[in-house]
Amino acid sequence: MARKAANRRVGITDVAQRAGVSLASVSRVMNGNFSVDPEIAARVRTAAAELNYQPNAVGRSLALGKTDTIGVVVPDLANPTFQGMLRGVSRAAAQDGYRVLIADSSEVSSEESILAGEARRRCDGVVLCAPRMNEAELEALLPSLRPLVLVNRSTADTQTPSLVVDYGQGVQDLAAHLVEFGHTKLAFLEGPERSASNQARLQGLEKFRVDHPEVELSILPAGSSFEAGHGSVDGVLESGATGVLAFNDLVAMGLLSGLHERGIDVPGEISVTGFDDIPFANYTTPPLTTAAVPINDIGEQAWHEMRRLLGDGDLEPSHTTFQPEVRRRGSTGPAAG
Amino acid sequence: MARKAANRRVGITDVAQRAGVSLASVSRVMNGNFSVDPEIAARVRTAAAELNYQPNAVGRSLALGKTDTIGVVVPDLANPTFQGMLRGVSRAAAQDGYRVLIADSSEVSSEESILAGEARRRCDGVVLCAPRMNEAELEALLPSLRPLVLVNRSTADTQTPSLVVDYGQGVQDLAAHLVEFGHTKLAFLEGPERSASNQARLQGLEKFRVDHPEVELSILPAGSSFEAGHGSVDGVLESGATGVLAFNDLVAMGLLSGLHERGIDVPGEISVTGFDDIPFANYTTPPLTTAAVPINDIGEQAWHEMRRLLGDGDLEPSHTTFQPEVRRRGSTGPAAG
DNA sequence: CCTATTTCAGAAAACGTTTTCTCACAGCGA
C-alpha cells in the first residue's frame, strides 16, 4: 500500500537521492560546511525544501554523542521555588541552544535516584535540585550522574559544583529582625524532615539560641505547603510565641490565612516571617516580611555551571553560596505589650 | 594514555565481551526476553553489574524509533496557569514512563514555531499550549507537529485533538454574578492581544452586552501579569466602573494591591473578579472571586490525548471543552450606593 | 535410528545522522 511509503519519515537519504548527490554532501550542506560546490548546495537545499526534510535529532545525537539537553530533577513542581529555579535554568539554557527535560519526584525520595539516573541517560547532564535522599545515597549516586550540578544541597564530594543558599544565616537574620522588634518568644515552623535546607535552618537557629539566650524558641513541625501553615495555627497559639518564623513563604501565607480566620491581628498580636520571597509574598495582607532568595539567578547560575562542565570539565568545580536578604514588610512589627 | 579508555562509556559491546556472549544476547537479557538460557542470563547480569553498565538511551531510541519523551511548549513559564498545566502533563506522563521536555517561548510568538518544531524533532509528540501565533501560521505548522495536542486554542483543523476552556462563558458568568450584585458599570481588563483566550473572553462579553443592554461595559488594555493589573488602577477609576473583570487572577491581584494602596475598599467601593483560580486566589485580601479552571486536570487530559495518539492514532480526535466554575469569594459584593 | 521440528545463540542489518577516509580531477610549478 501507499500507506507505508507515505508514513515513512523523509530522511537524509531521500534528500540525497532527489538531489542526486551523496549523503555526505547533504549533511555538509545542512551543517553549513562551506567546502561544497554552490550549485550542489542549491540542489540539496531545494530538494530538502521540496521534501520538507526535517533532520532526525536522535540520529544526530547518536553520531555527535550529545543531545543538547539537560535534565532537571526537582522534589515538587508545585512549589514556586522549584518553578522559579526551573524557569531560570530553562531560559538560560535556551540561550545556548540547550533544552530542559524535567523530572518531578513528588517528594518521594526513593524515586529521586531512579529519575536522576534516567534523566542522565537521556541527557548530557543533570541538575539535581534539593534532593531529599540521604547523604550516603547521594554520594553513591554522584559519580554516575556526572556532569552534575547540585542545587540547594551540599555534599562531601567537592568535585561536584554546588549552588546553595545560606538558609542558616537567613533564618538568623529574620530572627534577629524579630528580636529587634522586642519579641522574646519565637516559634519556628519546620519544613520537610528530609530537606537539607530545613536542617540548615535548624542549625542556624541553634546558633541563634546561643547568641540570644534570653529568647525562648520553640520548634513546631509543619511542612512546606500552604496547608501546613494553615494547619499549624493551633500549635503557634499554644506555644505563646509572638513572632513566628515560617519554613517558607507558602507556610507563612497559610499561617497568615489561618490567623486571619481566627481574627488574630498580624502584626499587632503576632508577627510572621516567610522565606524565599516568592512573587506573591509582596501581595499578601499584610505583605510578608521574608528572606529573599534570588531563585531565578540560581537557576541561571546552575546552567552556567553546567555549561562549564559540558565545555571541558577540567576546571575547578565552584561552590557558590547565596546570601538571603531580609525584606522588611508589613507582617512583622513590635511585640505586643 | 589510559584516559581515553577510562573515559569511554561502557556499552553493550563491553558487557557482551565480558560475559563471552553476543550483543544480541545481552540485549535480550536486558529487555527481559525469556528465550535465553538462565546460565547465560546470569553471566550477562553479573557482567553488566561489574561494569556498571547503563544502556544508552539515544542508541535505544534510534533502534526503537521512539524517545519516550514529549515536548510541552508554553508561552510563559512564570505564569501559574502554565506551570499547573505543565505539572499536570508531567505527572500524568510519568505514570506511563514518559518524560517531558519543556520549551518556553517567553511570549515571543515568532519563537513558537521554531521551538515547537525543534521539540517535535526530539520527541515523540508535542503539546502546544496557548500558542500566540496567528491562525494561518498555526494551520501551516500543525501537520509537521503531529502527533500534536492543542491546549487553550482551537483551530479549523479537526484532526488535532484540542482541550479548551470556555472562557467566553466563564467571563459571562462572572459578569452575571456582578450584575446580580447590582453593578451596572463594569470594566474588563484585557489580556495579551494575541492570546486566543483573550479573544474568547471578548466574544463572551459581546454576547453579554447583547443580553444586558442596561449594563455599561468598558474594555481596558492591561496584560496578563501582576504588574499589568497594578498599573491599570487609574484606568479603572477613570472608567467609573464599580465591578472589574480582570483578565486573570494575576491581573486581579495586581489590581487589588493597587486599589489597596489608594485606600479604595474592595468590595465596598469596587468589586473585582479574576480568572483561573490559581492556588493563591483563595488567600488574597479579600479572597478573590474567580472562575475556576481545572488546570491540573487539563494537563493530565492533554497527556491522555497524547497517549491515545501515540497508541495507534487511528482514533477519532477528541475536542474537549472545560467549563469554568464561578467561585464566589470576598472580592465581590453589592454595588455601592 | 533417522528425519522433522523446535529452541536458542550469534551474525548481521537496521535506525539516521556525522565524519573520516579515499580517490578523481583540476590547477600549478618545474
Added chain:
DNA sequence: TCGCTGTGAGAAAACGTTTTCTGAAATAGG
C-alpha cells in the same frame, strides 16, 4: 609534459542499540 598539491565529492565506518535472519544443536516423533 609530468608530477605534486589542493579541492571537493562519494564511499564507508562509526555512534549504541534492537531485531531479523541464519544456522547449529537438541528434542520429539515415527
